[in-house]
Amino acid sequence: MNHAEHKLTVKNVHVHYGAVCALRDISFEISCGSALALIGANGSGKSTLLKTIIGLVTAQQGEVLWCGNRVTRHRYEIAYLPQKEDIDWNFPLSVRALVEMGRYSRLGSFKPFAAHDHAIVDQALEEMQVTQLGKRQINSLSGGQQQRVFIARALAQEPHVLLLDEPLNGLDRPSRETLAGLMRNLVSKGKLIIAAHHDIAETAGIFDSVLLLKRHVVAYGAVAEVLTPENLTRVFS
Amino acid sequence: MIADIVDVLSYSFNQRALLAAAMIGFLNGFFGAYIVLRKASLFAGALSHTLFPGIALAALISGINPLSALIGSVFTALVVGVGAQRLSRLTRVDINTVLAILWTTAFAGGLLLLKSLNQYVNIEHYLFGDILSVSNFDIWFILIVGYLAASIIILLQRKIIIMAFSTDGATAQGIDVRTLDYLMAGVLVIVMITSLQAVGTILTLGLLVAPSAIISLFVNSPRRMLWGGGVLGGVLASACIFLSNIFNIQTGALIVLLLGGVFLGAALFKTAFTLRDHTKQCET
Numbered sequence: 001m002n003h004a005e006h007k008l009t010v011k012n013v014h015v016h017y018g019a020v021c022a023l024r025d026i027s028f029e030i031s032c033g034s035a036l037a038l039i040g041a042n043g044s045g046k047s048t049l050l051k052t053i054i055g056l057v058t059a060q061q062g063e064v065l066w067c068g069n070r071v072t073r074h075r076y077e078i079a080y081l082p083q084k085e086d087i088d089w090n091f092p093l094s095v096r097a098l099v100e101m102g103r104y105s106r107l108g109s110f111k112p113f114a115a116h117d118h119a120i121v122d123q124a125l126e127e128m129q130v131t132q133l134g135k136r137q138i139n140s141l142s143g144g145q146q147q148r149v150f151i152a153r154a155l156a157q158e159p160h161v162l163l164l165d166e167p168l169n170g171l172d173r174p175s176r177e178t179l180a181g182l183m184r185n186l187v188s189k190g191k192l193i194i195a196a197h198h199d200i201a202e203t204a205g206i207f208d209s210v211l212l213l214k215r216h217v218v219a220y221g222a223v224a225e226v227l228t229p230e231n232l233t234r235v236f237s
Numbered sequence: 238m239i240a241d242i243v244d245v246l247s248y249s250f251n252q253r254a255l256l257a258a259a260m261i262g263f264l265n266g267f268f269g270a271y272i273v274l275r276k277a278s279l280f281a282g283a284l285s286h287t288l289f290p291g292i293a294l295a296a297l298i299s300g301i302n303p304l305s306a307l308i309g310s311v312f313t314a315l316v317v318g319v320g321a322q323r324l325s326r327l328t329r330v331d332i333n334t335v336l337a338i339l340w341t342t343a344f345a346g347g348l349l350l351l352k353s354l355n356q357y358v359n360i361e362h363y364l365f366g367d368i369l370s371v372s373n374f375d376i377w378f379i380l381i382v383g384y385l386a387a388s389i390i391i392l393l394q395r396k397i398i399i400m401a402f403s404t405d406g407a408t409a410q411g412i413d414v415r416t417l418d419y420l421m422a423g424v425l426v427i428v429m430i431t432s433l434q435a436v437g438t439i440l441t442l443g444l445l446v447a448p449s450a451i452i453s454l455f456v457n458s459p460r461r462m463l464w465g466g467g468v469l470g471g472v473l474a475s476a477c478i479f480l481s482n483i484f485n486i487q488t489g490a491l492i493v494l495l496l497g498g499v500f501l502g503a504a505l506f507k508t509a510f511t512l513r514d515h516t517k518q519c520e521t
Contacts, residue, residue: 051405054408054409055408055409056405056408056409075409075410075411076410076411078409079409080405080406080409082403082405082406086403086405087403088402088403091274091401091402091459092274092453092456092457092458092459092462093402093457093458093459094457094458097458101398101399101402104395104396104399104410105410105411107395108395109392109393109395109396110392137457157410
């Protein structure tokens with residue numbers, strides 16, 4: 001099966017928090033080997049959509065499928081990175097230990113951490129250019145390093161899909177450029193990246209497609225087709 | 238000093254107390270690391286106070302022994318723990334507020350219940366512990382229950398560490414966080430029951446969280462916190478058997494006092510050390 005045949009399908013998803021409608025009738029389909037930006041104002045449902053895809057939020061209606069099956073049957077195929085603010089950076093963990101945690105969903109409680117697993121962790125650290133940080137504590141990292149380390153942890157899980165919640169938020173320009181380059185590199189290797197994003201200007205350089213969100217899908221398609229002044233006015237007005 | 242130690246060990250009740258202190262100290266320090274990592278110390282504190290009404294209930298129904306105390310305590314902990322969650326959801330009153338009301342209510346109820354029973358019950362024994370009175374049955378009980386609790390923690394440590402780090406991350410990795418949380422709450426009650434003999438329901442929280450909190454100042458790995466907390470808890474609790482005999486001080490209070498003192502000393506040492514490092518870095 002090639003990358004294009006690995007498909008994530010979101011079908012008629014509705015999410016309510018009590019009486020509040022967070023997502024209404026969300027549907028789209030996307031294949032591996034591409035990057036999708038979720039763009040919308042605060043409260044438009046970007047984070048909720050990512051959490052619904054991974055199963056942290058339960059959809060009242062609709063379903064999320066991976067290659068035609070419910071994603072709950074393929075948890076380790078999808079890795080999720082929460083927003084930086086949702087992470088306890090003072091937790092006593094070295095960078096390497098954090099990345100090793102990515103293997104646990106594959107290994108379960110009892111399989112030993114073998115040489116093969118160490119090799120995958122080494123590769124993930126190398127791919128995100130953080131090998132030299134392996135012994136550092138996670139609270140001593142810069143914002144850009146933190147994001148790269150967390151993506152390395154996700155890669156150690158060997159997923160096909162990476163869900164990133166505002167990965168470039170709060171980073172300085174050099175860090176954003178480095179991370180954007182690494183994200184493109186992952187896409188070229190066949191990963192599917194879906195990221196909540198808010199910088200319209202840099203969207204085209206990182207993502208292949210855009211889903212404009214205002215609790216429902218305003219527009220979905222290639223970056224140039226979707227990011228029109230009319231659509232942006234509809235989303236941010 | 239050596240003569241004092243030999244003298245202490247010449248009594249069989251002291252030998253049993255030493256064995257119990259080592260096991261209880263290790264188990265509490267070991268499991269306490271999870272509580273510290275999960276930032277659940279206050280929840281554990283609330284739960285520790287529900288042990289007492291559980292014991293009172295056990296006394297009312299079948300008389301007090303370690304097994305009936307365990308069953309009674311698990312029951313009241315479950316009622317208070319789950320009840321607080323449900324009530325909080327129904328009323329939108331903060332979970333910590335509901336928990337505080339429920340455990341104090343349960344504690345007061347337990348106190349009145351025990352006082353009203355016709356049979357003689359030494360309340361202070363359960364509130365503050367009396368490790369010198371442990372029986373052979375108690376030792377076996379601590380050993381078996383402690384072994385089970387430690388086995389659960391060791392077998393599930395990967396999941397436990399992921400969940401302590403981030404519940405969302407754990408759920409995203411396919412871990413059933415709610416079930417694991419309930420299981421850990423059950424293990425917490427069991428661990429605290431084993432420490433009743435040593436420090437009682439009031440002081441058990443100190444023995445639970447202080448060892449791993451001390452270790453956390455010097456290590457940066459959850460596993461080192463687990464094992465380091467266990468070893469430190471076991472060593473300090475054992476040392477208190479000798480010290481309490483030599484200086485004629487109540488053992489349970491001394492264990493918690495010593496742990497608190499070591500924590501404060503370690504925190505001051507760590508702060509001074511970190512400040513010195515920062516100053517050196519600034520100078521260079």
